[in-house]
Amino acid sequence: MTVAGVAFDTVVRGGTVVTAADTFAADIGIRDGRIVALGKDLADGDSEVDARGLLVMPGGIDSHVHIAQPSGEGIVMADDFESATRSALLGGNTTLMPFCLQEKGVGLREALNGYHALAEGNCYTDVSFHLIVSDPTPTVLGQEMPALAEEGYTSIKVFMTYEGLRLRDDEILATLDAARRAKQVVLVHCENEDAIRYLIGRREADGDIEPYHHATSRPVAAEREATHRALSLAEIVDTPVVIVHVSNREAMEEIGRARLRGQKIAGETCPQYLVLTAEDLKAGDFEGAKYVCSPPPRDKASQEACWQGLETGVFDLYSSDHCPFRFDDPAGKKSEKGQASFRWIPNGIPGVGTRLPILYSEGVAKGCIDVNRFVALTATNHAKLYGLYPRKGTIAIGSDADLALWDPASVRTIRNEDLAHGADYTPYEGMGITGWPITVLLRGELAVENGRLVTGKGKGTYLGRGRSALFG
Numbered sequence: 001m002t003v004a005g006v007a008f009d010t011v012v013r014g015g016t017v018v019t020a021a022d023t024f025a026a027d028i029g030i031r032d033g034r035i036v037a038l039g040k041d042l043a044d045g046d047s048e049v050d051a052r053g054l055l056v057m058p059g060g061i062d063s064h065v066h067i068a069q070p071s072g073e074g075i076v077m078a079d080d081f082e083s084a085t086r087s088a089l090l091g092g093n094t095t096l097m098p099f100c101l102q103e104k105g106v107g108l109r110e111a112l113n114g115y116h117a118l119a120e121g122n123c124y125t126d127v128s129f130h131l132i133v134s135d136p137t138p139t140v141l142g143q144e145m146p147a148l149a150e151e152g153y154t155s156i157k158v159f160m161t162y163e164g165l166r167l168r169d170d171e172i173l174a175t176l177d178a179a180r181r182a183k184q185v186v187l188v189h190c191e192n193e194d195a196i197r198y199l200i201g202r203r204e205a206d207g208d209i210e211p212y213h214h215a216t217s218r219p220v221a222a223e224r225e226a227t228h229r230a231l232s233l234a235e236i237v238d239t240p241v242v243i244v245h246v247s248n249r250e251a252m253e254e255i256g257r258a259r260l261r262g263q264k265i266a267g268e269t270c271p272q273y274l275v276l277t278a279e280d281l282k283a284g285d286f287e288g289a290k291y292v293c294s295p296p297p298r299d300k301a302s303q304e305a306c307w308q309g310l311e312t313g314v315f316d317l318y319s320s321d322h323c324p325f326r327f328d329d330p331a332g333k334k335s336e337k338g339q340a341s342f343r344w345i346p347n348g349i350p351g352v353g354t355r356l357p358i359l360y361s362e363g364v365a366k367g368c369i370d371v372n373r374f375v376a377l378t379a380t381n382h383a384k385l386y387g388l389y390p391r392k393g394t395i396a397i398g399s400d401a402d403l404a405l406w407d408p409a410s411v412r413t414i415r416n417e418d419l420a421h422g423a424d425y426t427p428y429e430g431m432g433i434t435g436w437p438i439t440v441l442l443r444g445e446l447a448v449e450n451g452r453l454v455t456g457k458g459k460g461t462y463l464g465r466g467r468s469a470l471f472g
């Protein structure tokens, strides 16, 4: 019952523990929601979890998800905090980092109040918000950002695309500068809005209004140019940035060059850039809309580049960019305006429940990355880059006992009906998967057991965060 006077509430016994650095056989002793012992033949706990034959990994941290975000007139996101975090948990995640969107004319704190009210009492996983800055007023930059950083909101996101949301270069510079002073890391959505708007106009003038032209109007060059510009602006004011949802080799090369210049940066890619292509947007009966997201999925060569980037370290993060809309719904992909032109199709796809199995199956099971890299890309690096480490993202004495027990031999097919999210489809329907997180513990409490939810909503708590590791 005790090791060095420590009684265990739970022992996870007989598994193979996997961290970003090591793989070893060990039992895990848990007390008060934290890991208090790692070793062979630990004494009995009050409860026991049999992990024989399983890989015991840190619960996934998905640091890029959109939940209940306003998305245009008449459009409603398919997930609230309950359904998104439920799907995430069943897919092996224990922490989500959704965005709090500042709408123009609204302060950051006011925006946060709204998101906290939606999340409070409804989450199955722990959560922590990034702040989207769309209106960088002197009050936002000079007062709200530093005050909120002190309170644990240590990351912000800026957009270079979407009228109404994107910032001009001078606004980006001012925001980056304020973020450096406040010690907040900045996530950047890199696409050139003016080029895209021009191309959208041309497509529409030519009558090319189908979902596929979402992809042709957002070319690689628009992403590469904006990536270069974002990195240059960050260099000018010496602010650490994360280039999010990178879709292709040319943007990756910009990241590589900035690293060679010595910039403190990180790169992120997502499942859609590993297993989808722009061809998917050609699906008939408007089904191509199911794959509309930005940047769009590219081609096979881009997929290969992104896989290489995961292997070689161009990418530190692998996130879902879960941004769900229902398909067969006038408040989703099939909005009246969306059917009239791709320009209005709500932008984003669901993926919070499938992120981890896709990378495990396509990456680890097929021998492209090892299981330690898998843990780094899906949990540890998220915790380090967003100020949650070592409380989250690893298996170590003192860390929260957020654990995902994977059956590496489980063979499944992705079916929307199993994902427990709010969308009426998954872009990955029918995909064969090897390896699945069958049991999940959140802060020591059994939350998913043999694939079944055994917890209720409201067990997830809000996490204040420290500084990103990019600040040194």
Ligand code: DUC
Pocket (backbone or CB within 6 Å): 066, 189, 245, 293, 294, 295, 321, 323, 347, 348
């Ligand atoms: N950017 C995101 O990060 N998510 C969904 C849509 C978008 O443009």
Ligand code: ZN
Pocket (backbone or CB within 6 Å): 189, 244, 245, 294
């Ligand atoms: Zn984005």
Ligand code: ZN
Pocket (backbone or CB within 6 Å): 064, 065, 066, 321, 322, 323
């Ligand atoms: Zn996103």
